[in-house]
Amino acid sequence: MPNGVRNGSQVATDAGRIFGDLRGIAARVRADLEAEIAESSLELPADVAPAAEISRFAREERARVLEAGVSGLEKLAGHREDELGEDEYFGVEAIVLLHGRPAILVQRQDFAPQRDEWAVLDGQRAAIRESLARVGRVEVTGHPSLDWIGTAFLVGPGTVMTNRHVAAEFSRFEGERGRWSFEYGMSARVDPAEELPVDTDTAPPLSDPILSAPAPPSPAPAPTPYEITEIIGIHPDVDMALLRIEPSASDGLPTPLAVAADAPASLPGRPVYVVGYPAWDGRRNEPESMRRIFMDVYNVKRLQPGAATDFTPGGLVMKHDCSTLGGNSGSPVFDLADHRVLGLHFGGRYRSGNLAVPLWELLDDPLLARAEVNWV
Numbered sequence: 001m002p003n004g005v006r007n008g009s010q011v012a013t014d015a016g017r018i019f020g021d022l023r024g025i026a027a028r029v030r031a032d033l034e035a036e037i038a039e040s041s042l043e044l045p046a047d048v049a050p051a052a053e054i055s056r057f058a059r060e061e062r063a064r065v066l067e068a069g070v071s072g073l074e075k076l077a078g079h080r081e082d083e084l085g086e087d088e089y090f091g092v093e094a095i096v097l098l099h100g101r102p103a104i105l106v107q108r109q110d111f112a113p114q115r116d117e118w119a120v121l122d123g124q125r126a127a128i129r130e131s132l133a134r135v136g137r138v139e140v141t142g143h144p145s146l147d148w149i150g151t152a153f154l155v156g157p158g159t160v161m162t163n164r165h166v167a168a169e170f171s172r173f174e175g176e177r178g179r180w181s182f183e184y185g186m187s188a189r190v191d192p193a194e195e196l197p198v199d200t201d202t203a204p205p206l207s208d209p210i211l212s213a214p215a216p217p218s219p220a221p222a223p224t225p226y227e228i229t230e231i232i233g234i235h236p237d238v239d240m241a242l243l244r245i246e247p248s249a250s251d252g253l254p255t256p257l258a259v260a261a262d263a264p265a266s267l268p269g270r271p272v273y274v275v276g277y278p279a280w281d282g283r284r285n286e287p288e289s290m291r292r293i294f295m296d297v298y299n300v301k302r303l304q305p306g307a308a309t310d311f312t313p314g315g316l317v318m319k320h321d322c323s324t325l326g327g328n329s330g331s332p333v334f335d336l337a338d339h340r341v342l343g344l345h346f347g348g349r350y351r352s353g354n355l356a357v358p359l360w361e362l363l364d365d366p367l368l369a370r371a372e373v374n375w376v
Contacts, residue, residue: 014321015076015092018100018307019117022077026070028116029095033063033070062094069095101323103278106132106301107198109223118305120271120336127339128273128303133223134257135275135301135332136192138162140170142185148299150329151276152190152243153341154256156372160190160226160243162330163346164234167241171231180231190245192223194277196300224248233367238316238357239346242371257332258376260340260360267311271336272320274304274345279327299327305336311358318343318358340376 019025036059069091075083076092084092097103102118104111109132114121121128134154140146150166170186173179182188230244247253264270280298306322320333324345333343333356343356362368363375 015073015096015100018096018321022073025095025099026073026077029066029073029099030070033066036063065091065094066098067091069093097323101306101321102304103323104303104305105196105297106275106303107195109133109195111303121273121303121305124336124339131257131273131332131334131339132275132301132303133192134254136160136190136223136226137194137277137299137301137327138166138228138330139189139191139225141187142183143169148194148277148327149188150327151331151345153275153330153332154245154254155242155259155341156256156374158245158253159232159256159371159373160228160245161332161344161371161373162241162243163344164239164241165346166330167231167234167243171234171241173234180234182231188228188243189225189248190228190243191225193225194299194301196297223254224251226253232371235365235367238344238362240344240357240367242367256374258338258340259373260335260342261363261375263311263313263358263360264335264337264342267308267318270308272306272308272322272342273334273336274306274320274322274324274328274331275334276302276304276324276328276331276345278302278304278323278325280325298325304328308333308342309353314361316357316361318356320345320354320356322354324348324354 016022065087068085068087072084072088072092073095075081075088100117104114104118104121109129110125111121111128111132136152137148138150138152139148143149146169149169150162152160152162152166155161167180170183170188171180172183174181225248226245227248228243229246232242232244234241245253277299280296304322304324306320308318308320310319311317318333320343322333324331328345329347331345332341333345334340335342341359343358345354345356348354359373
């Protein structure tokens with residue numbers, strides 16, 4: 001095997017688990033590429049040609065990567081793993097991340113119709129839209145280097161949950177008073193919008209099946225931000241913070257999400273989804289890989305389906321394989337079956353795996369009781 005392939009990604013080596021029919025996926029991706037090439041050969045109107053030219057190079061690069069991935073899938077299907085080259089290995093990763101574990105853009109509080117492995121999302125659209133509306137981006141004012149930090153979600157009446165390492169960017173512990181408070185000169189809020197704009201010069205073409213969604217026929221009004229007014233507490237044992245919020249407008253707050261009070265009957269392999277704001281961070285991800293897969297569209301809301309992969313009863317960590325990045329810190333991990341929040345995503349690394357706090361394990365925790373978490 002070429003250098004770097006043998007110790008490469010679990011993403012690629014798990015392709016068979018994620019897809020099952022590797023040859024079928026390879027044929028489907030090849031057909032999509034052929035259709036895209038045929039479409040791109042059509043002459044475009046003069047007013048849209050310049051924008052199309054800008055994206056053409058990125059599309060050609062993506063096509064090259066996916067063609068190598070098709071070859072890699074065919075070799076994996078034939079049990080010829082030892083013949084995979086570096087480009088084929090990365091191409092398989094790209095197909096897994098784009099098709100098997102996509103990061104679907106959210107626009108106008110909705111998402112594009114899905115097919116194949118994730119066509120099931122369309123049947124759950126109404127419930128997923130309710131989930132989307134209760135997740136927001138944590139934004140800060142007065143921070144020396146950041147204007148937003150991560151993700152938070154509504155778990156109780158006037159309460160959001162996020163990670164300890166997110167809240168630590170704008171809070172401090174007052175030992176003499178025994179409580180957490182804001183850093184001097186800083187404030188924070190949770191914005192449930194922060195989506196990729198529709199019909200702007202900077203947005204990718206809405207016909208792109210991977211990057212964007214067609215505008216829903218009756219888009220809901222954009223939700224208003226919530227001001228963070230109090231740090232309820234930082235959990236001493238897990239990467240969790242609970243924050244008090246108030247609406248910025250007179251609309252009030254939506255009902256909180258349902259948080260799982262008990263574990264699902266079976267967890268490994270269970271379909272789940274994450275909602276959050278994957279961010280560009282060259283320190284934590286592979287820059288070239290992320291640019292190819294996310295097409296330089298970061299920091300906006302995405303729906304990221306996948307599966308729970310591991311959990312040890314009594315432990316405080318569950319694992320999942322959704323395609324997350326740094327800005328997903330604080331994202332909820334939803335059960336696709338009943339849309340309860342199973343976990344609080346707190347970490348992971350591209351080519352390695354993702355970690356979340358299994359919330360049902362904290363059912364009797366005093367901090368979550370003080371926050372009035374909506375256990376269901």
